[in-house]
Amino acid sequence: MLIIEGLTRHFSGRVAVDDVCMEVPRGAFVGVIGRSGAGKSTLLRMVNRLAEPSAGRILWNGTDVTEMRGKALRDWRSRCAMVFQGFNLSGRLDVLTNVLVGRLNKVPAHRSLLRLWSDADRAIALSALEHFDIAELAAQRAEHLSGGQQQRVAIARALVQEPEIILADEPIASLDPRNTRVVMDALARINRDYGITILCNLHSLDIARTYCDRLVGLSAGRLVFDGTPDALDAEAARRLYGLEAAEVMETAPLALMGPAPSPFLAHT
Numbered sequence: 110m111l112i113i114e115g116l117t118r119h120f121s122g123r124v125a126v127d128d129v130c131m132e133v134p135r136g137a138f139v140g141v142i143g144r145s146g147a148g149k150s151t152l153l154r155m156v157n158r159l160a161e162p163s164a165g166r167i168l169w170n171g172t173d174v175t176e177m178r179g180k181a182l183r184d185w186r187s188r189c190a191m192v193f194q195g196f197n198l199s200g201r202l203d204v205l206t207n208v209l210v211g212r213l214n215k216v217p218a219h220r221s222l223l224r225l226w227s228d229a230d231r232a233i234a235l236s237a238l239e240h241f242d243i244a245e246l247a248a249q250r251a252e253h254l255s256g257g258q259q260q261r262v263a264i265a266r267a268l269v270q271e272p273e274i275i276l277a278d279e280p281i282a283s284l285d286p287r288n289t290r291v292v293m294d295a296l297a298r299i300n301r302d303y304g305i306t307i308l309c310n311l312h313s314l315d316i317a318r319t320y321c322d323r324l325v326g327l328s329a330g331r332l333v334f335d336g337t338p339d340a341l342d343a344e345a346a347r348r349l350y351g352l353e354a355a356e357v358m359e360t361a362p363l364a365l366m367g368p369a370p371s372p373f374l375a376h377t
Protein backbone atom coordinates (compact mmCIF):
# COMPACT_ATOMS: atom_id res chain seq x y z
CA MET A 110 0.00 0.00 0.00
CA LEU A 111 1.29 3.41 -0.99
CA ILE A 112 0.22 6.26 1.27
CA ILE A 113 0.91 9.86 0.32
CA GLU A 114 0.36 12.39 3.07
CA GLY A 115 0.34 16.14 2.48
CA LEU A 116 2.94 15.86 -0.27
CA THR A 117 4.12 19.28 -1.43
CA ARG A 118 6.89 20.54 -3.69
CA HIS A 119 7.89 24.11 -4.37
CA PHE A 120 10.21 25.30 -7.13
CA SER A 121 11.59 28.80 -6.54
CA GLY A 122 8.67 29.69 -4.33
CA ARG A 123 6.04 28.37 -6.77
CA VAL A 124 4.05 25.34 -5.76
CA ALA A 125 4.17 22.39 -8.20
CA VAL A 126 2.48 19.79 -5.97
CA ASP A 127 0.26 21.11 -3.22
CA ASP A 128 -0.67 19.08 -0.15
CA VAL A 129 -1.59 15.91 -2.04
CA CYS A 130 -3.00 13.02 0.00
CA MET A 131 -3.92 9.63 -1.43
CA GLU A 132 -3.80 5.92 -0.72
CA VAL A 133 -3.06 3.37 -3.41
CA PRO A 134 -3.68 -0.28 -2.58
CA ARG A 135 -1.31 -2.91 -3.87
CA GLY A 136 -2.10 -4.01 -7.41
CA ALA A 137 -4.00 -0.87 -8.43
CA PHE A 138 -3.58 0.68 -11.88
CA VAL A 139 -3.91 4.40 -11.24
CA GLY A 140 -3.91 7.04 -13.96
CA VAL A 141 -2.63 10.48 -12.97
CA ILE A 142 -4.33 13.05 -15.17
CA GLY A 143 -4.42 16.81 -15.55
CA ARG A 144 -3.28 19.63 -17.77
CA SER A 145 0.31 20.26 -18.70
CA GLY A 146 2.11 21.72 -15.69
CA ALA A 147 -0.44 20.34 -13.21
CA GLY A 148 2.29 18.57 -11.24
CA LYS A 149 1.92 14.98 -12.49
CA SER A 150 5.62 14.34 -13.19
CA THR A 151 6.72 16.02 -9.98
CA LEU A 152 4.34 13.82 -8.00
CA LEU A 153 5.71 10.62 -9.55
CA ARG A 154 9.30 11.76 -9.25
CA MET A 155 8.82 12.41 -5.55
CA VAL A 156 7.52 8.88 -5.01
CA ASN A 157 10.75 7.58 -6.54
CA ARG A 158 12.69 10.34 -4.71
CA LEU A 159 14.08 11.72 -7.97
CA ALA A 160 12.57 14.95 -6.65
CA GLU A 161 12.66 15.79 -2.97
CA PRO A 162 9.40 16.80 -1.29
CA SER A 163 9.25 20.23 0.33
CA ALA A 164 6.77 18.79 2.84
CA GLY A 165 4.73 15.67 3.45
CA ARG A 166 5.41 11.95 3.63
CA ILE A 167 5.36 8.91 1.37
CA LEU A 168 4.83 5.55 3.02
CA TRP A 169 5.22 2.17 1.34
CA ASN A 170 3.82 -0.71 3.37
CA GLY A 171 4.27 1.44 6.46
CA THR A 172 7.90 2.43 5.79
CA ASP A 173 8.63 6.12 5.36
CA VAL A 174 10.17 6.50 1.90
CA THR A 175 10.86 10.20 2.48
CA GLU A 176 13.30 9.34 5.27
CA MET A 177 15.33 6.82 3.25
CA ARG A 178 19.01 7.39 2.63
CA GLY A 179 21.92 5.41 1.12
CA LYS A 180 21.28 1.71 0.62
CA ALA A 181 17.68 1.92 1.80
CA LEU A 182 17.01 4.55 -0.89
CA ARG A 183 18.78 2.49 -3.57
CA ASP A 184 16.70 -0.54 -2.58
CA TRP A 185 13.53 1.54 -2.74
CA ARG A 186 14.40 2.78 -6.22
CA SER A 187 14.91 -0.77 -7.34
CA ARG A 188 11.51 -1.78 -5.94
CA CYS A 189 9.92 1.32 -7.47
CA ALA A 190 10.80 1.25 -11.17
CA MET A 191 10.34 4.22 -13.47
CA VAL A 192 9.34 4.26 -17.12
CA PHE A 193 9.93 7.56 -18.90
CA GLN A 194 8.45 9.26 -21.92
CA GLY A 195 11.86 9.30 -23.62
CA PHE A 196 12.56 5.60 -22.86
CA ASN A 197 15.99 6.37 -21.31
CA LEU A 198 17.76 3.49 -23.08
CA SER A 199 21.43 3.44 -24.03
CA GLY A 200 21.02 3.67 -27.78
CA ARG A 201 24.42 2.20 -28.65
CA LEU A 202 23.97 -0.83 -26.42
CA ASP A 203 22.07 -3.88 -27.54
CA VAL A 204 18.55 -4.50 -26.32
CA LEU A 205 19.47 -7.39 -23.99
CA THR A 206 22.13 -5.31 -22.21
CA ASN A 207 19.65 -2.47 -21.80
CA VAL A 208 17.26 -4.87 -20.09
CA LEU A 209 20.06 -6.31 -17.94
CA VAL A 210 20.67 -2.83 -16.54
CA GLY A 211 17.45 -3.43 -14.63
CA ARG A 212 19.26 -6.27 -12.78
CA LEU A 213 22.07 -4.01 -11.49
CA ASN A 214 20.66 -3.87 -7.99
CA LYS A 215 20.23 -7.64 -7.87
CA VAL A 216 23.84 -8.66 -8.49
CA PRO A 217 26.99 -8.18 -6.38
CA ALA A 218 28.71 -4.81 -6.89
CA HIS A 219 31.85 -6.24 -8.52
CA ARG A 220 29.77 -8.07 -11.11
CA SER A 221 27.55 -5.11 -11.83
CA LEU A 222 30.57 -2.80 -12.22
CA LEU A 223 32.14 -5.15 -14.73
CA ARG A 224 28.76 -5.95 -16.29
CA LEU A 225 29.44 -9.66 -15.77
CA TRP A 226 25.96 -10.97 -16.18
CA SER A 227 25.19 -14.52 -15.11
CA ASP A 228 23.35 -16.95 -17.36
CA ALA A 229 20.44 -16.70 -14.93
CA ASP A 230 20.27 -12.91 -15.34
CA ARG A 231 20.44 -13.24 -19.11
CA ALA A 232 17.64 -15.79 -19.01
CA ILE A 233 15.50 -13.44 -16.90
CA ALA A 234 16.14 -10.55 -19.30
CA LEU A 235 15.39 -12.67 -22.34
CA SER A 236 12.22 -13.97 -20.77
CA ALA A 237 11.08 -10.38 -20.08
CA LEU A 238 11.67 -9.57 -23.76
CA GLU A 239 9.72 -12.68 -24.72
CA HIS A 240 6.93 -11.52 -22.45
CA PHE A 241 6.60 -8.43 -24.63
CA ASP A 242 7.13 -10.31 -27.89
CA ILE A 243 10.42 -8.61 -28.75
CA ALA A 244 12.95 -11.36 -27.90
CA GLU A 245 14.06 -11.45 -31.53
CA LEU A 246 15.37 -7.89 -31.09
CA ALA A 247 17.73 -8.86 -28.21
CA ALA A 248 20.94 -8.41 -30.20
CA GLN A 249 19.95 -5.17 -31.95
CA ARG A 250 21.17 -1.77 -30.91
CA ALA A 251 18.42 0.01 -29.02
CA GLU A 252 18.72 3.11 -31.22
CA HIS A 253 17.63 1.07 -34.24
CA LEU A 254 14.24 0.25 -32.72
CA SER A 255 10.95 2.05 -33.21
CA GLY A 256 9.53 4.13 -30.37
CA GLY A 257 7.01 1.45 -29.43
CA GLN A 258 9.70 -1.22 -29.39
CA GLN A 259 12.01 0.97 -27.30
CA GLN A 260 9.30 1.60 -24.75
CA ARG A 261 8.65 -2.14 -24.48
CA VAL A 262 12.38 -2.65 -23.86
CA ALA A 263 12.19 0.01 -21.15
CA ILE A 264 9.22 -1.78 -19.58
CA ALA A 265 11.11 -5.10 -19.76
CA ARG A 266 14.02 -3.38 -17.99
CA ALA A 267 11.63 -2.16 -15.31
CA LEU A 268 10.13 -5.64 -14.95
CA VAL A 269 13.50 -7.40 -14.37
CA GLN A 270 14.06 -5.06 -11.42
CA GLU A 271 11.29 -7.16 -9.84
CA PRO A 272 9.56 -3.99 -8.69
CA GLU A 273 6.55 -3.74 -6.44
CA ILE A 274 5.42 -0.53 -8.08
CA ILE A 275 6.02 1.01 -11.51
CA LEU A 276 5.84 4.76 -12.05
CA ALA A 277 5.24 5.50 -15.72
CA ASP A 278 5.70 9.15 -16.65
CA GLU A 279 3.85 9.81 -19.91
CA PRO A 280 5.00 6.48 -21.36
CA ILE A 281 3.01 6.92 -24.56
CA ALA A 282 3.49 10.63 -25.19
CA SER A 283 5.64 10.16 -28.28
CA LEU A 284 3.88 7.12 -29.75
CA ASP A 285 1.33 6.65 -32.50
CA PRO A 286 -2.09 5.15 -31.63
CA ARG A 287 -1.09 1.59 -32.44
CA ASN A 288 2.08 1.69 -30.35
CA THR A 289 0.15 3.49 -27.63
CA ARG A 290 -2.06 0.44 -27.34
CA VAL A 291 0.85 -2.01 -27.43
CA VAL A 292 2.67 -0.15 -24.65
CA MET A 293 -0.44 0.34 -22.50
CA ASP A 294 -1.28 -3.34 -23.00
CA ALA A 295 2.23 -4.18 -21.76
CA LEU A 296 1.67 -2.16 -18.58
CA ALA A 297 -1.80 -3.66 -18.12
CA ARG A 298 -0.38 -7.15 -18.46
CA ILE A 299 2.35 -6.51 -15.88
CA ASN A 300 -0.31 -5.17 -13.55
CA ARG A 301 -2.59 -8.15 -14.09
CA ASP A 302 -0.02 -10.96 -14.22
CA TYR A 303 2.29 -9.85 -11.43
CA GLY A 304 0.05 -7.64 -9.30
CA ILE A 305 2.53 -4.79 -9.66
CA THR A 306 1.01 -1.46 -8.65
CA ILE A 307 1.12 1.09 -11.47
CA LEU A 308 0.92 4.85 -11.32
CA CYS A 309 0.82 6.21 -14.83
CA ASN A 310 0.80 9.86 -15.91
CA LEU A 311 -1.35 10.29 -18.96
CA HIS A 312 -2.34 13.22 -21.13
CA SER A 313 -5.04 11.25 -22.90
CA LEU A 314 -8.20 10.95 -20.89
CA ASP A 315 -9.48 8.25 -23.21
CA ILE A 316 -6.46 6.07 -22.65
CA ALA A 317 -6.65 6.71 -18.92
CA ARG A 318 -10.30 5.66 -18.86
CA THR A 319 -9.64 2.59 -20.96
CA TYR A 320 -6.74 1.19 -18.95
CA CYS A 321 -6.87 2.50 -15.39
CA ASP A 322 -9.14 1.28 -12.62
CA ARG A 323 -8.79 4.60 -10.82
CA LEU A 324 -7.97 8.15 -11.86
CA VAL A 325 -6.44 10.89 -9.75
CA GLY A 326 -6.60 14.36 -11.21
CA LEU A 327 -4.30 17.25 -10.45
CA SER A 328 -4.92 20.91 -11.13
CA ALA A 329 -2.25 23.47 -10.24
CA GLY A 330 -0.67 20.86 -7.99
CA ARG A 331 -3.82 20.08 -6.03
CA LEU A 332 -5.71 16.81 -6.08
CA VAL A 333 -9.11 17.75 -7.47
CA PHE A 334 -10.39 14.32 -8.53
CA ASP A 335 -9.95 10.82 -7.13
CA GLY A 336 -12.30 8.14 -8.34
CA THR A 337 -13.18 5.54 -10.92
CA PRO A 338 -13.12 6.47 -14.62
CA ASP A 339 -16.92 6.37 -14.65
CA ALA A 340 -17.09 8.98 -11.90
CA LEU A 341 -15.21 11.53 -14.01
CA ASP A 342 -18.17 13.57 -15.18
CA ALA A 343 -18.28 16.91 -17.01
CA GLU A 344 -18.06 18.89 -13.77
CA ALA A 345 -14.95 16.99 -12.62
CA ALA A 346 -13.41 17.47 -16.07
CA ARG A 347 -14.04 21.22 -15.80
CA ARG A 348 -12.20 21.31 -12.48
CA LEU A 349 -9.32 19.49 -14.10
CA TYR A 350 -9.10 20.94 -17.55
CA GLY A 351 -10.95 24.27 -17.30
CA LEU A 352 -11.95 25.64 -20.67
CA GLU A 353 -10.39 22.67 -22.45
CA ALA A 354 -12.76 20.27 -20.63
CA ALA A 355 -15.21 19.92 -23.51
CA GLU A 356 -12.34 19.09 -25.83
CA VAL A 357 -10.82 16.38 -23.63
CA MET A 358 -14.21 14.91 -22.75
CA GLU A 359 -14.94 14.32 -26.41
CA THR A 360 -14.24 10.63 -26.71
CA ALA A 361 -11.48 9.86 -29.14
CA PRO A 362 -12.58 7.46 -31.83
CA LEU A 363 -11.13 4.41 -30.14
CA ALA A 364 -13.74 2.26 -31.83
CA LEU A 365 -12.48 3.44 -35.22
CA MET A 366 -9.03 2.15 -34.39
CA GLY A 367 -10.38 -1.38 -34.45
CA PRO A 368 -10.29 -3.98 -31.71
CA ALA A 369 -7.35 -3.87 -29.35
CA PRO A 370 -4.65 -6.33 -30.41
CA SER A 371 -3.97 -9.27 -28.15
CA PRO A 372 -1.42 -8.21 -25.57
CA PHE A 373 2.15 -8.62 -26.85
CA LEU A 374 1.19 -10.22 -30.10
CA ALA A 375 1.52 -7.02 -32.10
CA HIS A 376 4.83 -6.20 -33.71
CA THR A 377 5.82 -2.69 -34.66
Ligand SMILES: Nc1ncnc2c1ncn2[C@@H]1O[C@H](COP(=O)(O)OP(=O)(O)OP(=O)(O)O)[C@@H](O)[C@H]1O
Pocket residue numbers: 120121124125143144145146147148149150151152
Ligand atom coordinates in the same frame (compact mmCIF):
# COMPACT_ATOMS: atom_id res chain seq x y z
N1 LIG B 1 13.01 21.28 -11.98
C1 LIG B 1 12.08 22.25 -11.99
N2 LIG B 1 12.42 23.53 -11.76
C2 LIG B 1 11.50 24.51 -11.74
N3 LIG B 1 10.19 24.31 -11.95
C3 LIG B 1 9.79 23.05 -12.20
C4 LIG B 1 10.71 21.96 -12.23
N4 LIG B 1 10.03 20.82 -12.49
C5 LIG B 1 8.72 21.18 -12.63
N5 LIG B 1 8.58 22.51 -12.46
C6 LIG B 1 7.33 23.27 -12.51
O1 LIG B 1 6.40 22.61 -11.68
C7 LIG B 1 5.11 22.61 -12.28
C8 LIG B 1 4.62 21.18 -12.45
O2 LIG B 1 5.43 20.55 -13.44
P1 LIG B 1 5.27 19.01 -13.82
O3 LIG B 1 6.30 18.69 -14.84
O4 LIG B 1 5.24 18.20 -12.58
O5 LIG B 1 3.81 19.03 -14.46
P2 LIG B 1 3.13 17.93 -15.40
O6 LIG B 1 1.69 17.88 -15.00
O7 LIG B 1 3.89 16.66 -15.35
O8 LIG B 1 3.26 18.61 -16.81
P3 LIG B 1 3.42 17.91 -18.26
O9 LIG B 1 2.14 17.14 -18.47
O10 LIG B 1 3.56 19.04 -19.19
O11 LIG B 1 4.62 17.03 -18.19
C9 LIG B 1 5.24 23.37 -13.60
O12 LIG B 1 4.87 24.72 -13.37
C10 LIG B 1 6.71 23.27 -13.91
O13 LIG B 1 7.15 24.37 -14.65
